[in-house]
Amino acid sequence: MTAQDKQIANWHDRLVRTAIALSVLVMVFFVARWSFAFMLDDQAPKWVTTLVAIAVGVCGVWIFFWIFNEIISLIPGEKARERLRPLVFVGPALALLIIYLIYPAINTIYLSFFDARSENFVGLKNYAFIFTSPQVQVAFRNNILWIVVVTSVCVTLGLIIAVLVDRIQLESIAKSIIFLPMAISSVGASIIWRFVYAYQPAGRAQIGILNAIVVALGGQPVGWFLRPPLNNFALMVIMIWLQTGFCMVVISAALKAVPGELLEAARIDGANEFQAFLRVTVPYIKGTLITVGTTVLIAVLKVFDIVYVMTRGNFNTEVIANRMFLEMYRFYNFGRGSALAVLLFLAVAPVMIINVRNLRRQRS
Amino acid sequence: MISTHRRENIFSLIRKAASSAALRVAISIICFVWTLPTLGLFISSFRPENDIRQSGWWTVFATPFDFTQWTLRNYQEVLARGELGNAFLNSFSVTIPATIIPITIAAFAAYAFAWMEFPGRDVLFAIVVGLIVAPLQMALIPILRLYTSTNLNGTFLGVWLAHTGFGMPMAIYLLYNFISQIPRDLIEAAAIDGASHFQAFITLVLPLSMPAIASFAVFQFLWVWNDLLVALVYLGTSVQVATITARLSELVGSRGQDWHLLTSGAFVSMVIPVLVFFSLQRYFVRGILAGSVKG
Numbered sequence: 170m171t172a173q174d175k176q177i178a179n180w181h182d183r184l185v186r187t188a189i190a191l192s193v194l195v196m197v198f199f200v201a202r203w204s205f206a207f208m209l210d211d212q213a214p215k216w217v218t219t220l221v222a223i224a225v226g227v228c229g230v231w232i233f234f235w236i237f238n239e240i241i242s243l244i245p246g247e248k249a250r251e252r253l254r255p256l257v258f259v260g261p262a263l264a265l266l267i268i269y270l271i272y273p274a275i276n277t278i279y280l281s282f283f284d285a286r287s288e289n290f291v292g293l294k295n296y297a298f299i300f301t302s303p304q305v306q307v308a309f310r311n312n313i314l315w316i317v318v319v320t321s322v323c324v325t326l327g328l329i330i331a332v333l334v335d336r337i338q339l340e341s342i343a344k345s346i347i348f349l350p351m352a353i354s355s356v357g358a359s360i361i362w363r364f365v366y367a368y369q370p371a372g373r374a375q376i377g378i379l380n381a382i383v384v385a386l387g388g389q390p391v392g393w394f395l396r397p398p399l400n401n402f403a404l405m406v407i408m409i410w411l412q413t414g415f416c417m418v419v420i421s422a423a424l425k426a427v428p429g430e431l432l433e434a435a436r437i438d439g440a441n442e443f444q445a446f447l448r449v450t451v452p453y454i455k456g457t458l459i460t461v462g463t464t465v466l467i468a469v470l471k472v473f474d475i476v477y478v479m480t481r482g483n484f485n486t487e488v489i490a491n492r493m494f495l496e497m498y499r500f501y502n503f504g505r506g507s508a509l510a511v512l513l514f515l516a517v518a519p520v521m522i523i524n525v526r527n528l529r530r531q532r533s
Numbered sequence: 534m535i536s537t538h539r540r541e542n543i544f545s546l547i548r549k550a551a552s553s554a555a556l557r558v559a560i561s562i563i564c565f566v567w568t569l570p571t572l573g574l575f576i577s578s579f580r581p582e583n584d585i586r587q588s589g590w591w592t593v594f595a596t597p598f599d600f601t602q603w604t605l606r607n608y609q610e611v612l613a614r615g616e617l618g619n620a621f622l623n624s625f626s627v628t629i630p631a632t633i634i635p636i637t638i639a640a641f642a643a644y645a646f647a648w649m650e651f652p653g654r655d656v657l658f659a660i661v662v663g664l665i666v667a668p669l670q671m672a673l674i675p676i677l678r679l680y681t682s683t684n685l686n687g688t689f690l691g692v693w694l695a696h697t698g699f700g701m702p703m704a705i706y707l708l709y710n711f712i713s714q715i716p717r718d719l720i721e722a723a724a725i726d727g728a729s730h731f732q733a734f735i736t737l738v739l740p741l742s743m744p745a746i747a748s749f750a751v752f753q754f755l756w757v758w759n760d761l762l763v764a765l766v767y768l769g770t771s772v773q774v775a776t777i778t779a780r781l782s783e784l785v786g787s788r789g790q791d792w793h794l795l796t797s798g799a800f801v802s803m804v805i806p807v808l809v810f811f812s813l814q815r816y817f818v819r820g821i822l823a824g825s826v827k828g
Contacts (some may be wrong), residue, residue: 171706172790188565205688205690208626208688208689209688209773209774210592211772211773215618215619215622216622217736218626219622219623219625219626222626222689222699223625223626223629223631225630225632226629226630226631226633226634226689226690226693227629227630227633228634229634230630230634230637231637234637238731239784240553242687250769254649254730255645255649255650256544257641257731258642258645258649258730258734259641259642259649261638261641261642261644262638262639262641262705263642263657264658264662265611265638265694265697265698265701266664266701267700268679268698268700269672269676269694269695269697269698269699269704270667270671270672270699270701271660271664271697272610272675273672273673273674273675274667274671274672275672276674276675277671277674278676279674280674294603309645321660323614329781330560330563331634333556333559333563334560336543336553336556337553337556337557337560343560343563343564345811345814346564346567346568347563347567347591348814348818349566349567349571349807349810350567350571350702351755351808351810351817352759352762352803352806352807352809353571353759353806354759354761354778354802354803354806354809355759355761356759356761356778356781356782356785357778357781357786357799357802357803358779360574360785360795360798360799361570361573361574362570363785363789363795364570364573364574364577364792364795364796365569365570365573367792371802374587374588374589375587375589376585376586376587376588376589377589378569378573378589378590378591380572382587396579410567410570415821416820418818418821419821419822422750422818422822439669444820450580466668467668470668470702471668471669471670473761473762474762474778477782478782478785479673481786488550490762493670493673494762497673497674497677497766503674506673506674507674509670510668510670510671510674511671513668513670513671514668514670514671515669517666517668520666521663521664521665521667522661522663523667524662525659525663526668528658528659528662532655
């Protein structure tokens with residue numbers, strides 16, 4: 170084969186591949202359009218639409234990458250091709266990050282300076298409202314209360330349980346039981362606890378176990394959700410129940426890494442178990458305690474589901490994320506909603522900076 | 534001398550036995566308290582409507598084998614009339630693609646961050662790490678407006694992409710930590726054999742990364758299945774698309790005293806995540822450990 174033949178064969182090859190890629194592209198477009206309409210078709214049997222939805226979603230992403238890679242492969246010139254290749258790999262992820270996180274962040278900051286319908290510039294009025302409105306003040310106060318109580322109880326309880334469980338044979342079963350709530354949705358957990366807190370007027374049989382205990386001890390049944398500030402703590406218990414397992418699992422893993430010789434040395438020096446725990450174990454796993462605490466803190470800061478399902482924020486149980494949802498969907502005030510979102514963002518900004526700084530340190 | 538030593542030994546043995554018994558009792562109490570709320574709901578979900586309303590669920594223990602006090606009607610009713618059957622399937626339509634899509638996209642990106650050269654690589658990766666903890670509330674309003682103008686509101690595609698976008702930083706970070714640890718020799722050997730990046734990624738890196746992929750998959754599956762906020766904002770509560778968490782939260786609002794529906798409904802919503810949790814707990818724990826290192 171002469172060089173010219175080779176080039177012709179090469180061109181021929183490229184032409185065929187272009188044709189295939191283009192026809193697949195057109196086909197995918199029509200299949201996708203039809204299937205997305207079909208997914209919302211309420212005449213079709215539900216399990217069929219479910220299977221179609223799953224198949225389209227799962228196969229779609231792979232077909233997308235394959236086509237994208239083929240298109241890049243059609244570019245003439247090896248050097249240009251390989252320079253563009255990372256775009257196939259990292260491009261979709263970056264596009265999603267920009268569309269779903271970076272652009273919205275900038276847009277939210279921008280909208281927070283505009284009125285309810287995002288039409289007129291109002292300066293800092295939304296922020297002024299947030300910092301003066303009594304209802305939002307309640308949300309702030311509650312959020313801070315949530316952060317302090319839930320974070321400290323979760324980490325402490327997680328640490329205690331991890332230490333205790335570390336010393337028995339049935340460790341894995343006990344751990345699974347404490348950890349299980351992690352698999353339950355906040356909505357499910359809210360229903361579980363609504364039932365625990367259920368209230369019947371005095372004289373009738375109590376169906377909530379907590380009030381049954383109160384009555385059995387000679388007390389009056391309590392409406393746990395109606396009475397501030399008691400109701401806030403009643404809600405926090407749910408979050409603690411959900412999150413303690415997480416703390417326990419991570420702390421437990423860290424405990425296993427504490428060197429036995431260190432503890433042994435402390436004991437030889439005359440420390441009892443508790444002192445050895447406080448002076449050796451806790452300092453050794455301090456880093457883990459801090460990261461676990463931070464993770465719970467961020468989760469608590471954004472708490473929404475529990476409050477939304479249990480009280481809708483009534484009776485002084487409002488929190489920031491629920492308030493934001495209210496502003497968006499009940500009052501349609503995008504300005505105030507955005508200002509609240511910006512505040513949440515500012516609250517986690519230090520953690521973002523610390524994470525990036527840690528990464529830098531690791532790299533160097 | 535020897536005898537006192539032995540006596541001390543006996544004392545310390547007794548003390549040890551006592552403290553380990555106390556330990557067991559303490560752990561049993563904690564586990565009991567932790568299970569009690571779920572147990573109460575589970576038992577109630579099999580009791581007739583009137584029984585739930587008139588007596589505490591613990592009264593069944595007086596006559597546990599009196600089978601007239603058990604029923605499956607609550608489940609039948611909540612699946613049919615409560616429309617939870619539909620919502621259950623919708624949750625699958627949302628969750629499975631919203632797990633696979635981010636894993637795929639993040640794995641490609643993680644490979645690029647680990648093994649490809651391109652301008653701005655380190656800065657971009659630092660941005661990804663920074664975004665891990667960004668609150669998704671920040672994105673709600675702009676994305677809602679974007680979806681309204683592109684007709685993506687109330688579609689599965691819209692909610693898949695939203696979950697993909699929000700889960701992307703964590704997914705990239707977890708998979709990067711694993712993929713970047715693959716020995717350089719292996720990647721280079723594949724390149725020498727003439728494999729393109731695409732081939733090397735699919736035939737070599739993806740199979741090797743399965744443990745990390747499984748960890749993130751369990752994590753993301755549970756997160757998406759249990760999510761209420763994203764489902765509520767971008768899918769809404771209409772019967773065609775509402776997920777099980779959205780329907781259930783509607784049910785609490787509209788029929789908050791119908792305990793026979795709420796208890797059975799809550800269990801329908803918990804079956805799948807609890808199964809996933811128990812069968813893949815190992816991977817879940819690994820994912821949590823890897824993810825929590827950075828807070």
